[in-house]
Structure formats: structure tokens, C-alpha cells
Amino acid sequence: xxxxxxxxxxxxxxxxxxxxxxxxxxxxxxxxxxxxxxxxxxxxxxxxxxxxxxxxxxxxxxxxxxxxxxxxxxxxxxxxxxxxxxxxxxxxxxxxxxxxxxx
Amino acid sequence: xxxxxxxxxxxxxxxxxxxxxxxxxxxxxxxxxxxxxxxxxxxxxxxxxxxxxxxxxxxxxxxxxxxxxxxxxxxxxxxxxxxxxxxxxxxxxxxxxxxxxxxxxxxxxxxxxxxxxxxxxxxxxxxxxxxxxxxxxxxxxxxxxxxxxxxxxxxxxxxxxxxxxxxxxxxxxxxxxxxxxxxxxxxxxxxxxxxxxxxxxxxxxxxxxxxxxxxxxxxxxxxxxxxxxxxxxxxxxxxxxxxxxxxxxxxxxxxxxxxxxxxxxxxxxxxxxxxxxxxxxxxxxxxxxxxxxxxxxxxxxxxxxxxxxxxxxxxxxxxxxxxxxxxxxxxxxxxxxxxxxxxxxxxxxxxxxxxxxxxxxxxxxxxxxxxxxxxxxxxxxxxxxxxxxxxxxxxx
Numbered sequence: 001x002x003x004x005x006x007x008x009x010x011x012x013x014x015x016x017x018x019x020x021x022x023x024x025x026x027x028x029x030x031x032x033x034x035x036x037x038x039x040x041x042x043x044x045x046x047x048x049x050x051x052x053x054x055x056x057x058x059x060x061x062x063x064x065x066x067x068x069x070x071x072x073x074x075x076x077x078x079x080x081x082x083x084x085x086x087x088x089x090x091x092x093x094x095x096x097x098x099x100x101x102x103x
Numbered sequence: 104x105x106x107x108x109x110x111x112x113x114x115x116x117x118x119x120x121x122x123x124x125x126x127x128x129x130x131x132x133x134x135x136x137x138x139x140x141x142x143x144x145x146x147x148x149x150x151x152x153x154x155x156x157x158x159x160x161x162x163x164x165x166x167x168x169x170x171x172x173x174x175x176x177x178x179x180x181x182x183x184x185x186x187x188x189x190x191x192x193x194x195x196x197x198x199x200x201x202x203x204x205x206x207x208x209x210x211x212x213x214x215x216x217x218x219x220x221x222x223x224x225x226x227x228x229x230x231x232x233x234x235x236x237x238x239x240x241x242x243x244x245x246x247x248x249x250x251x252x253x254x255x256x257x258x259x260x261x262x263x264x265x266x267x268x269x270x271x272x273x274x275x276x277x278x279x280x281x282x283x284x285x286x287x288x289x290x291x292x293x294x295x296x297x298x299x300x301x302x303x304x305x306x307x308x309x310x311x312x313x314x315x316x317x318x319x320x321x322x323x324x325x326x327x328x329x330x331x332x333x334x335x336x337x338x339x340x341x342x343x344x345x346x347x348x349x350x351x352x353x354x355x356x357x358x359x360x361x362x363x364x365x366x367x368x369x370x371x372x373x374x375x376x377x378x379x380x381x382x383x384x385x386x387x388x389x390x391x392x393x394x395x396x397x398x399x400x401x402x403x404x405x406x407x408x409x410x411x412x413x414x415x416x417x418x419x420x421x422x423x424x425x426x427x428x429x430x431x432x433x434x435x436x437x438x439x440x441x442x443x444x445x446x447x448x449x450x451x452x453x454x455x456x457x458x459x460x461x462x463x464x465x466x467x468x469x470x471x472x473x474x475x476x477x478x479x480x481x482x483x484x485x486x487x488x489x490x491x492x493x494x495x496x497x498x499x
Contacts, residue, residue, distance in 0.1 A: 007324055007327065008327060009327045009328070009330045009331040009334065010331070012324070012327070012328055012331045013304065014204045014265055014302050014303075014304070015202065015203040015204035015205070015265075015315065015316075016202075016203075016317060016319060016324070016328050017203075017304040017313050017314065017315055017317075018313060018314035018317050019304055019311070019313050020312070020313065020314065021312030021313065021314060022312075022314075023314050023317070024314070024317075024318075027318065029318070
């Protein structure tokens with residue numbers, strides 16, 4: 001599939017319909033994030049409130065346990081850190097993280 | 104020309120009959136004064152089995168338009184009707200319908216917007232939504248409301264257009280007054296609008312799953328997409344003309360985006376939308392009897408606006424009055440005035456043009472008020488200066 005952001009006006013399918021299904025996986029929407037969540041595994045009680053509250057389904061869960069954050073789709077809103085009753089999630093500066101200055 | 108029968112009925116009944124004859128797959132609508140009798144009448148047709156439409160009763164106009172968007176994206180021929188606050192409640196979904204290029208046809212019974220509360224006719228509702236990307240047709244009479252609704256289906260569904268179309272009629276004046284109107288036979292309308300073949304990529308095509316209404320932000324192609332939408336609106340100009348000509352062959356009734364009365368030799372002209380055109384013609388005819396060369400231009404298609412045609416019609420006029428049944432607070436005049444003056448800008452010789460705001464909230468538009476307008480125009484044509492700024496016609 002050609003990339004939608006490379007199409008010109010005349011190449012648009014009517015109504016910008018994407019002639020494929022499940023295409024949202026292909027689009028990285030985490031790009032506007034200025035902070036990213038970092039979880040302290042020791043403090044985490046696996047209550048899954050972060051998973052419930054995340055508006056972008058960006059908390060990865062396996063076997064009913066939080067594993068990682070999906071940073072391709074996390075917008076950095078911080079609701080997970082705010083709702084965590086165990087104070088196990090903190091928001092860290094995105095640039096510092098990307099530069100490897102933060103874990 | 105097709106068989107027709109003459110009825111004495113209201114604009115709303117004629118719209119409901121037109122909708123029945125066009126046989127939408129889905130209608131989702133919420134009743135609101137003065138549109139109510141359209142959806143009541145249509146619901147009766149469904150109950151009687153006279154039309155096989157899935158009639159979706161919803162709890163608001165926002166839901167009505169949302170259901171229409173979903174059904175249209177799924178590949179159905181879809182219609183609805185609304186008015187005033189109901190149209191306003193649909194607002195955000197109006198943009199979605201046009202952005203997704205869904206050929207929904209909607210009747211709008213023109214009515215004032217609150218506050219203060221008012222249920223009577225003016226064009227505030229539709230004029231407020233004029234930039235939502237819908238093609239907009241206006242009716243003067245029950246007949247035109249019927250004709251426009253049928254033509255709207257063909258315009259909306261044309262492969263070069265695929266845009267929603269709003270068919271407007273004046274609340275209580277055209278919607279509720281008993282009028283003389285001619286109705287085509289069911290078969291002729293069925294043949295005219297044809298079987299609906301949805302564009303490719305519909306939601307119910309399980310073999311080819313697609314994504315509708317996708318995200319185009321973050322430096323995405325939203326900007327380019329809107330340009331494509333404008334191009335569809337531009338292409339509708341030709342389609343509206345062609346559909347109008349074809350409808351004339353069927354019904355014997357000519358359709359013009361602009362309809363001229365006495366404009367061949369007019370010195371002064373009034374530009375007007377909707378039911379008031381009748382009053383304007385009546386006064387112009389009287390004035391013709393006294394030697395005044397008075398003309399009337401009725402705008403039947405507001406979006407896309409026929410700029411070139413209007414400029415050609417008004418070229419060389421000694422004075423022009425625009426009658427606006429809606430406000431645009433803080434602008435130079437009402438919405439129609441802004442379009443008319445814009446259309447005249449490229450003419451070599453400036454045509455003097457004055458704006459009259461009239462009839463807001465159903466305020467009476469008596470013949471003497473229209474005579475006042477023509478008196479002003481006659482004065483201007485004779486060299487007097489016209490009214491300063493815009494005039495609130497007949498306001499105390």
C-alpha cells in the first residue's frame with residue numbers, strides 16, 4: 001500500500017477511504033509525545049488500572065500482567081501515572097529518554 | 104414529458120412524496136418544527152408499505168445525521184430532514200458527511216435560530232452551515248421543493264460529485280401553506296433517479312474491508328484532501344446544470360441556478376432567495392406597468408454559488424438590491440450580499456448594490472416593503488445616493 005501522506009489531491013480515493021482494513025496499526029501516532037511513562041516493576045501491583053484508563057490502548061498486557069508501553073501509540077497524556085494507586089508510573093522527559101539520558 | 108397530477112398541498116407533503124418516489128434505503132430523522140410533517144408523512148408511507156425504507160428513529164438530530172453517515176458509508180441511499188436548531192445540532196456531522204463524500208440528501212425547513220426562541224422562517228440555519236461542504240438548493244414554492252429534492256439525488260450521487268445535498272424550503276411559508284403543485288408519476292421518478300450504485304469501498308463489502316473516516320493529522324494529507332473536496336464541489340456546477348436540463352425534459356419545468364424575471368432590459372434588480380421571490384416579482388410587475396424597468400433574480404443554487412452567471416445577469420444594472428433573510432453580524436451585510444458583491448467585483452463598471460436584511464424570525468415581508476426597496480433603487484438609478492450601510496427592512 002502506498003503511504004497516505006505521500007498522496008496528492010488527485011490521487012485520493014473518494015472520501016480518503018483507505019482501501020485496506022486494520023491500517024491503524026501502520027500509523028505511528030506517538031509522535032507528539034513530550035513525556036513518556038516509565039513503570040517501576042517493584043512498586044507495580046498489576047492492578048491494571050493503567051490499562052483500563054489508557055485512551056490509546058498503549059499499555060501492553062500479557063497473561064493479565066502489564067509488560068511494556070506501546071510507544072508508537074502512547075501520546076504521553078500521563079493518565080496512567082495519574083491513576084496508578086501504587087505510584088509505580090512516572091512521566092519522564094521524552095527528549096531525554098530518546099537521547100538515552102533516562103531509562 | 105411524463106404524466107403528472109396536480110395537487111393542492113403543502114411543501115412538506117411534496118418533499119415527503121419526492122422522498123418516497125426516490126425510495127431511499129435508509130432514512131434517519133428527528134422531527135422538528137416546521138419540518139415535522141415531512142418525517143411524519145414519510146413515516147406514514149413506510150408504515151403503509153408504500154416505500155421500503157429502513158426508517159431509523161433517533162433521539163436527536165446529531166444521531167440522525169450520524170446514522171445517515173454510517174448508512175451512506177455502508178452503501179445505502181440515504182435521506183433525512185431537519186430545521187433550525189436541529190441543523191445546528193448536526194453541525195459537526197455535516198462536515199463529516201461532506202468530508203467522507205457521502206451523497207446524503209437532506210430537506211431543511213428554513214427557520215430562525217435562538218435566542219430568543221423563534222420557530223418561524225429565516226435563513227439563519229442554512230446560512231450558518233454554508234461552509235460545511237454541502238451543495239445547497241433553495242425552493243420558492245412547494246413545486247420547487249419537490250423538484251429540487253428529486254434533482255438533489257442525482258446531483259449528490261453523480262460520480263463526479265459525491266457530495267451531500269441540502270434542499271431548503273421556507274419554514275411555514277413553503278412548508279405549511281397549501282400550494283398548487285404537479286407531481287410526476289412514481290415510475291418516471293424511479294427511472295430519473297435510477298438504481299443507486301454506491302461508490303466503490305463500502306463498509307458492507309466484506310470481501311474488501313476498508314477504513315472510513317481515517318486520521319489525517321500530524322502533517323498528514325488533510326490539506327490536500329480538502330482541496331480534493333473543493334474540486335468535487337466545483338465539478339458539481341456542470342452536473343447541476345445537466346441534471347436541471349434533464350429534469351426539464353421530464354417535467355416541463357425549467358431549472359436554473361439563478362432564475363431571472365424581467366432581466367433582459369432591467370435597469371434595477373432585486374436578488375432574493377426563497378419564497379420572497381414571489382412578492383418581489385409581484386411588485387416588479389406592478390412597477391413595469393408604471394414604466395420602471397424592474398427585474399428580479401432568484402438564487403436557487405447557493406452552493407456552489409453561480410458567480411459568473413450572476414455577474415453576467417447584473418452587468419450594466421443602474422442599481423441592485425440584495426434581500427438577505429439571515430444576518431452575518433459584523434460583516435458588511437448578510438450572507439447573500441457578500442456573495443453578490445463578490446460576484447460583481449470583476450466587472451469593469453461598478454454596479455451599485457445595497458443590502459436589505461428582512462424577515463428575520465418570520466417578520467412579515469409585505470408588498471409595501473418590497474416597494475420601498477424598489478423606490479430606493481429607482482432613486483439610485485436616477486443619481487441619488489442609496490441607503491447608508493445595510494437596511495433592516497421594516498424593523499421598528
